[in-house]
Amino acid sequence: MQIDALSLFPAMFASVMSASMMWKAQDRGLLSFRAHDIRDYATDKHRQVDDTPYGGGGGMILKPDVLVRAIEALRPARETPAILLSPQGRLLTHQVAAELAHLPRLVLVCGHYEGIDERVRQLAITDEISIGDYVLTGGELAALVLIDAVVRLVPGVLGAAGATDRDSHAHGLLEGAHYTRPAVFRGLPVPAILTSGHHAEVARWRRRQALLRTWQRRPDLLEKAQLSAEDREWLRGQGHTPLGPPDRPGGS
Numbered sequence: 001m002q003i004d005a006l007s008l009f010p011a012m013f014a015s016v017m018s019a020s021m022m023w024k025a026q027d028r029g030l031l032s033f034r035a036h037d038i039r040d041y042a043t044d045k046h047r048q049v050d051d052t053p054y055g056g057g058g059g060m061i062l063k064p065d066v067l068v069r070a071i072e073a074l075r076p077a078r079e080t081p082a083i084l085l086s087p088q089g090r091l092l093t094h095q096v097a098a099e100l101a102h103l104p105r106l107v108l109v110c111g112h113y114e115g116i117d118e119r120v121r122q123l124a125i126t127d128e129i130s131i132g133d134y135v136l137t138g139g140e141l142a143a144l145v146l147i148d149a150v151v152r153l154v155p156g157v158l159g160a161a162g163a164t165d166r167d168s169h170a171h172g173l174l175e176g177a178h179y180t181r182p183a184v185f186r187g188l189p190v191p192a193i194l195t196s197g198h199h200a201e202v203a204r205w206r207r208r209q210a211l212l213r214t215w216q217r218r219p220d221l222l223e224k225a226q227l228s229a230e231d232r233e234w235l236r237g238q239g240h241t242p243l244g245p246p247d248r249p250g251g252s
């Protein structure tokens, strides 16, 4: 996968992209990443990238000529999405990340200051994504969040042990608790079932922990999750009143 980011502060990408899994993905040849300076696409002698807004009001707006030229230079193929990171975009979820992880190439556009000229959206942006309902000073941190969420889903990036199908949200439930040695820590024991060696019982316990945690912390997710008859039966036994969708064939 090739990812190109456009930013006025391309140095913001360096530390995140040269650590941990993002580094390994590049080292293994699974990801090619480059951050580009929007200012390199300015043509006047002052290399001006922003200007005051028509109609007044404060702040600066990224100039459309510079930004459209930059996006077009990085996006020779019409199939490559040019994604603007903004609070006005569709919310980034596991499903959105999984959809993007299939694509061979992404161009990420990071605004700064008050925003971008609307005509950039009309002419050169194909998708707009938000990482949450809050406002950042620029799109760079949002782009890094998107890159991390997408790249870890690219086959081979996490290696054999890093199965992403067990992730929180992959099946619409939160993950349950995890434990490692020691067996007792400051008086707190590891649940006995995990050291019992009964794999089917462990799997059932984990499923129930995930159901319980999702019910307690994110009941909205439980409403949408695909639950088996056994899941619903068990939740009812815990006092949960089932309001979610009816059982679906193949739900596990």
Ligand code: 4GY
Pocket: 085, 086, 087, 110, 111, 112, 113, 114, 115, 116, 129, 130, 131, 132, 133, 134, 135, 136, 137, 138, 139, 142
């Ligand atoms: N939230 N999700 C976000 C953001 C900053 C002004 C446009 C967000 O994705 N991006 O807050 N971005 C703004 C700053 C220009 C981007």
